[in-house]
Amino acid sequence: MRPVTAEDAARWIALAGHHGHVDGDGNIAIGRFVVHHARDGPVVETITPLVADNYTRELERKIPPIMFDRTDDDTILLPSRWWEHMFEGLSQSLAVDDETAQLALGLSRTALFQDITMPDGFETIPFLAPDLEEHLVEHEAIPPGTLIRLPRS
Secondary structure: OOOOOHHHHHHHHHHHHHOOOEOOOOOEOOOOEEEEEEOOEEEEEEOOOEEOOOEOOOOOEOOOOEOOEEOOOOOEEEOHHHHHHHHHHHHOOOOOOHHHHHHHHHHHHHOOOOOEEOOOOOOOEEEEEEOOOOOEEEEEEEOOOOEEEOOOO
């Protein structure tokens, strides 16, 4: 994980604000993204940090710092279950329009997501987010502005 600079934070708050994901106190929501359709499959663009799941692939609870799952060769793994959770969270966001919420809900319930391994050198950041007891703890996160190509199912 690389440290977050003041310039990063300012740029990310502006991006989140542009999409309506900043509250009156200047706090940004977590887990917000948009999906772009490309010829070779959908591309997720992160708008706010996407944080690592509080559970392992084996559904065991993680302890802080909450990190993304890794393959045996230490490559970041974004499991299919994590994607389902991300799309379900997007569907429940009050900051997205009804059409986006319905599309995200449908995808969370019907799409066949695949595990995705991230390329070498994939950048992550530390980000404080709630754990299962709603305590703010350090999570590994994908920074805003990242593009992730989803494989076709």
